[in-house]
Amino acid sequence: MLHSRLLNYVDEVARTGSIRKAASHLNVAASAISRQILALETEIGTPLFQRLPRKLVLTAAGEVLIGHIRQTLKDLSRARDKIEELKGLRRGEITVAMMSGLASNLVPGTVKQFRAANPRVVLHLTLLTTGEDIQSAVATGEADLGIGFDFTKDGNLKTLARAVGRLGATMAPNHPLAKRSQIRLSDCVDYPLVIADQSTAIRPYLDTAFARAALEPQAAIQTNAIEIMRNAAIVDNAITFLTPFDIEFERRAGRLVYIPVRELAQETQTLMLVGHQRGTSAIASVLAEMLKTMMREASA
Known part of the structure; x- marks a missing residue:
């Protein structure tokens, strides 16, 4: 606090050109400001101000120092803002961009946990x-965080967490194949199949695997x-192909099972959490840490 007070003294004197005016603006004694600046000049070994009549x-030394002082004050202000957010003294808002499958499965549990701890923060889930x-939304600042699969490299973004999931067969627990520890694609084709379409990240993996077989x-x-x-897998006795991330909630509830498929053993999807390269707000960082934990647990 003493350090920041001195920086404010020097900054205000530089802005007003007067110790008296600076003292009035800061509501402190002029003698206190003068004493502090003289002590700083003695420590540096050169005057920071030319004392003109009016x-x-x-x-020149003062010009060099004032740039450092003002940047330090800005950094200090941002740090205080983040601390205030973490203390819950501000409401704050966070926008998270995500793929639709995650919105009804992995993310809601984390959101519930976050909301319980931070009831004054508004979440926008897009x-x-x-x-x-998703990457574009985070890069342009429309979203604070993005979560989805197999993002491409982007210099504007920072990968905060990643977790690998292997594509496999998903079906209801009463399906004839549900008790097996592993199956082949040829085992699946005799049953109704629900397959990701060409617009999804999953489809290329499936096309390759079926062609290989x-x-x-x-x-x-x-x-x-x-x-x-x-x-469809739950109500139509169908088989679909997803990662454990996609069915985490249903697996825990006993509505779906996941069976490894031999031909898909090497086909993985990477769940990624990204933020902007310049960083995120303190409260968004708290949510990011919770999402990291969720990803780690889901991939275990």
Whole structure:
């Protein structure tokens, strides 16, 4: 506090050109400001101000120092703002851009936990179709955080966390294949298949795997909605292909099971949490830490 007080003294004298005016603006004694500045000049070994008859003007050394002082005061102000956010003294808002499948599965539990600890913070959860859209939202500042699969490299973004999930077969617990420890794609084609459509990040992996197995799947449903894939597997006795991240909630509730598929053993998707390269607000960083924990637990 003593350090920041001195910096404010020097800054205000430089702005007003007068110790008396600075003292009035800061509501302190002029003698206190004069004493502090003289002590600083003695420590540095050179005057910071030219004492003209009617005004104080920065010397060359003063010009060098004032840039450092003002940047330090800005940094201190930002640090105080973040501390105030963490103390819950501000309401704050956070925008998270995400793929739709995550919004009804992994993320809600984390949101509930965050809201319980930070009831005055408003969360904006925005569903976007593609990874490119999510990355763009974070890069342009429309979103504080982005979460989705297989983001491409972007110099404006910083990867805060990543977790790898392997594509496998998803089905209801009473499905004939549900008790197996591993299956092949050829085991699946005799049952109704719900397959991600061409607009999804999943589809290229499936196309490669089926082609390698010399199979042409006849999809009962093709969709870009993971919610439809999950629901069809639950109510229609269908098989769909997702990662454990996509069905975490249903697995815990006992509504879906995940079975590794031999031909998909090498096909993984990377769940990624990104923020802007310049950093995020303190309260957004708190949410990011909770999302990191969620990702780590879901991939265990």
